Amino acid sequence: MLYESLAGPLLFRLDAETAHEEVSGLMALLAVVPGGAALLSALTGRGASGLERTVFGLRFPNPLGLAAGFDKDGRLVSVLPALGFGFLEIGSVTLEPQPGNPRPRLVRVPDARALINRMGFNGDGARAVARRLAAAPRPAVPLGINLGLNKGVSAEDAPAAYARTFRILAEHGDYFVVNVSSPNTPGLRALQAAKDLAAVLETVQEANPARKPVLVKLAPDLADEDFASAVATAERLAQGLVVSNTTLSRDGVPEALRGEPGGLSGAPLRGRATELVRRARALTRLPIVGVGGIESAGDARERLDAGADLVQLYTGLVYGGPRAPKRILRGLEASA
Numbered sequence: 003m004l005y006e007s008l009a010g011p012l013l014f015r016l017d018a019e020t021a022h023e024e025v026s027g028l029m030a031l032l033a034v035v036p037g038g039a040a041l042l043s044a045l046t047g048r049g050a051s052g053l054e055r056t057v058f059g060l061r062f063p064n065p066l067g068l069a070a071g072f073d074k075d076g077r078l079v080s081v082l083p084a085l086g087f088g089f090l091e092i093g094s095v096t097l098e099p100q101p102g103n104p105r106p107r108l109v110r111v112p113d114a115r116a117l118i119n120r121m122g123f124n125g126d127g128a129r130a131v132a133r134r135l136a137a138a139p140r141p142a143v144p145l146g147i148n149l150g151l152n153k154g155v156s157a158e159d160a161p162a163a164y165a166r167t168f169r170i171l172a173e174h175g176d177y178f179v180v181n182v183s184s185p186n187t188p189g190l191r192a193l194q195a196a197k198d199l200a201a202v203l204e205t206v207q208e209a210n211p212a213r214k215p216v217l218v219k220l221a222p223d224l225a226d227e228d229f230a231s232a233v234a235t236a237e238r239l240a241q242g243l244v245v246s247n248t249t250l251s252r253d254g255v256p257e258a259l260r261g262e263p264g265g266l267s268g269a270p271l272r273g274r275a276t277e278l279v280r281r282a283r284a285l286t287r288l289p290i291v292g293v294g295g296i297e298s299a300g301d302a303r304e305r306l307d308a309g310a311d312l313v314q315l316y317t318g319l320v321y322g323g324p325r326a327p328k329r330i331l332r333g334l335e336a337s338a
């Protein structure tokens with residue numbers, strides 16, 4: 003209520019990234035104030051029970067997680083579970099710190115309940131994130147760390163860069179995601195090609211004696227045969243899939259905003275992302291994290307029915323507000 007009538011409209015008057023920074027700043031404050039997380043939990047209402055599951059050897063209190071990109075540098079891991087999330091995925095984290103693309107780089111598409119982002123992996127880099135995670139209490143839910151690649155790293159150097167990033171962060175995460183699907187780093191998505199993907203995954207797994215689950219995040223814009231061969235490579239060398247990242251398609255976007263460069267997320271991605279989960283499920287028994295356009299319990303249920311073991315959202319939080327995750331979970335509880 004408060005979000006729809008007051009906080010949401012106020013935030014929507016700000017530039018989209020500024021609004022994100024305000025919200026993150028407030029949450030960072032709640033993370034350090036005694037009782038802050040409990041207050042946030044109380045303000046966002048009742049969660050749900052009976053939704054526990056075990057996926058890639060980890061115990062999840064419920065199947066709804068926060069997607070990568072919201073908390074790129076792992077500043078909010080102690081407070082985000084208060085919104086009801088059953089797991090968090092921070093990142094993408096790159097080996098070295100980098101500023102990302104010039105602002106503005108996050109654009110709202112309100113008529114479509116969507117966002118276009120061209121952030122370009124802005125972040126503090128792996129060492130700073132590892133230090134921050136080491137200093138914070140371990141979150142109450144499984145923590146995923148999504149690994150990105152610094153701008154300008156060649157395909158040849160990519161496997162070693164991912165593996166070094168992984169090694170620095172390995173002890174701080176419960177699962178890891180190799181992100182080869184952001185549209186905002188030139189050349190990155192080419193790493194989804196079977197040979198390149200295999201080289202990245204082999205090198206990361208060599209740095210993974212503890213056998214932490216390593217997932218591969220795929221783009222929704224792959225041709226069918228490329229998607230199938232990426233899934234086959236993941237089946238051989240990884241423990242799961244995240245389907246999917248943002249799209250370069252502009253279907254469902256009003257004419258005036260179609261020219262904004264970047265990846266599109268939110269409602270227009272929903273159908274495609276669901277179709278890809280269904281397709282991936284027909285190809286493999288690997289665990290699948292379904293993401294893209296989820297904003298209601300019905301959306302989450304549909305994604306799970308399509309074959310996802312877990313689901314995530316990001317854009318649905320921007321449009322639905324801080325009570326959205328628990329609303330979705332209560333809906334799932336009712337339909338379980």
Ligand SMILES: Cc1cc2nc3c(=O)[nH]c(=O)nc-3n(C[C@H](O)[C@H](O)[C@H](O)COP(=O)(O)O)c2cc1C
Binds near residue numbers: 248294295315
């Ligand atoms: C502003 C923004 C930043 C994002 N940054 C990342 C990122 O760093 N790494 C990544 O794997 N995905 C990133 N994503 C993609 C999301 O994790 C997710 O795959 C996508 O937005 C689709 O889900 P949604 O429709 O629920 O937002 C980002 C999305 C947004 C909107």
